[in-house]
Amino acid sequence: MQEHKTIYFKEYTPSPYTIETCSLEFIIEESSTRVENIMEIKRCDPHAKELRLDGEMLDLELLWVDDILYSEDMYTKEEGAIRIPLDSDTARIRIINRIYPDENTALEGLYRSGGIWCTQNEPEGFRRITYFIDRPDVMTRFTTKIIASKERCPVLLSNGNLRGTATLENGKHMTLWEDPIPKPCYLFALVAGDLGSITDTFTTMSGKQVDLAIYCDRGNENKCHHAMRSLKKSMEWDEYTYGREYDLEVYNIVAVDSFNMGAMENKGLNIFNSHYVLADEETATDSDFLGIESVIAHEYFHNWTGNRITCRNWFELTLKEGLTVFRDQCFSADMNSPLTQRLDDVRSLRERQYVEDAGPTAHPIKPDHYMEINNFYTATVYEKGAEVIRMMHTVLGTERFRRAMDLYFDTFDGDAVGTEDFLWAMQSESPVDLTPFKRWYSQERTPTLRISSEYSSDSAELVLRIVQSIPRNTKNQEQLPYALPFNIALLSENGEAFDLITSDIILLNTKTLWITEEVTEVKFSAISSVPKLSLNRHFSAPVIIECDEIDYPFLMAHDRDGFVRFEAANRFAIETLEAMMEGSEVNERYIESYGALLRDSTMDPMFKSQVLELPSITTMMQRQETIDVSAIVKAQERLKQVLAKCYYDELQESICALYAPSNTDIDGLSIGKRALKNRLLGILVSLGNESISHLAQAHYHEALSMSERLAALDLLENYAPELAVSALNDFYIRYSDQTLVMNKYFSVLASSRRGGTLERVISLQEDPAYDVKVPNLVRSLIGSFARNPVAFYNESGDGFRFVADQVILIDALNPQIASGLAGAFKNYGRLSTFQKAQMGGELERIKNHPNLSNNVYEIVSKILEAH
């Protein structure tokens, strides 16, 4: 059995040595790459006597210390490192080692994707390139020389500015890159290959010209223009919103097919999963376009929040990720519709982060221990982290937040810092003491606010009682109440908000209460009639609200806060479905309120499509004590059918009016109309009637945009199997040479709720378009299956067994992707006795598998231990 070691935040100490400069030379050959690494080492702790350099999977050939060649008995080689005796204040270490990018299926360090050599070093990949102090608080100035065949690799890129090129003998050539700005090694990058590109320029606010380029497989250049536009918009936005300017002469982006994550912010040389770069109207959906805009921006924004100011250690990951997600969410809100963006952010938070926070792998946004840091690139660290930043933004207000950010940039530029440094900067401008607020960083799970009110017409006063219910953490310890900004309104009959007048509590502005206690009672005066409660407006805090006094139909029709309107529709639908699952008839008032929204012609189409969406299976599952997927599906389908029957004519008319198959524009209105049309068709098709099925089929064939074609394909697959066959064939033939589109094909089939899905997924693994070594394909075929509740929780237990087999298989190739997949078992504790026994057997089987990675071991053992 191998050892799985836990690393604790409290054990952090600064590095005894640092690396001032590192000059690298890569000689890239077909079978291997030779790396020469010359480091200027500086001792920081005068008592240090031994230098430890991290290194994994490296063939060490030669090592010199201050020009003395060291034999193997002069240093110690151990698992994951070498130790060199070093009792001087400075030293020059030269190392030659060899690596094998072709054999690197973990996709960490230097690897080959298609014909392209590329790197991924965050968090700990650089130790697979050469020996180094691989931790984010060691900041080094890098120079990189790359030598490779000119024919095989005409493009040779690294961080910083290009300082030289040369043609060498034997058909080789060389480029020399110099990054003037010190950085941790996780931001190092190298790309070599035969790539196409598009170029542009950007002039910064101080008048400097930056050369921009996006590289991709040859032939895909025309799919890079949306990404380029997004990059220029991001650069402009960070200048006018935060006054932050880009600092190098070039900004390069490279799209590769095999990539574990979405993208990586390497200094001056971002490497992207091609999914987040390549798009045109025929092959990308509207949400692909929006995703590209947001991820391009996210990686660009890291240049200041992540690169110039980085994390002291990996426990501080949310320092750069929570903040940068907040920044990219604000950017997308400014570029598109703020309301639509906010609803998308909230939906994603609740469907992924709330689920994680309620389960066995819950952790604070700043964890205090980990076994495998790769397992902490989570919705909690990223998205809940962004909500925590957003709450501070609400507390401070826009102007003070900007001043606090300026202070943060001015004080810590060039440093590796922690979240307490960020909070210090925020406190300097905060109108309230942020000490209790800091619990958001150290506590886990989602708090619930239970809210009730009492109105007195005699005194025209309303007393609002807010009780925080704080769940115990995963160690079963009690946790403390949170401080949070709580945005509310008390509405009169016509939807007008009463002024909030109270002396009981701090008001951060005219609508936001500052809650700090477990129980808060606030008396509001001059409320002339019984008010309607409008709570957590704009989703001001990431909490769950329980309140029996909410008038859903009223808020759905009258609330001026779009989030509350959406939330009322969503909660009303959830409660209607839950009552149906208990055996009740469909709630007539719900059907009426839904109809009122449907007929409302003043609503923005995208917002309307969001408000009319029925709660997902995942949302409903979260509320069940014992998971029963088939009961949810039954109620959902029945509700859709009732709505479809009741509003049959209106739905058909709306679909007709919205349908514009030749429009492929990606402006907000066009995107919204397509989304709404797809939503309404999804309701109508549930009837299973022939004319509607043919309507879906027509939409499949007539559509010019991928959003419409794909939505129609999905509806045919689920509701009209006989018509789906020809559409699926057509889709396959059209796009089988385009991996990015084949991801969508696999995903539609693996997400299907029809019987026989598992058998199809098994046979699709043999499809020539599928490759288990490409993470996107694994995510779209195997990942979609694991997220398909109907197939995964199938009574036979075959779904559990199949995913367990895949976790074991993929772990041997790529532990990071395997541990992501293992997360599918997180609902283990909430299954029926029968299903729990099935899943438990599979979890034990994974856990006992020999040579299991830390990544998978940590996830699986947490799930098993929690129950």
Ligand SMILES: [Zn+2]
């Ligand atoms: Zn990031």
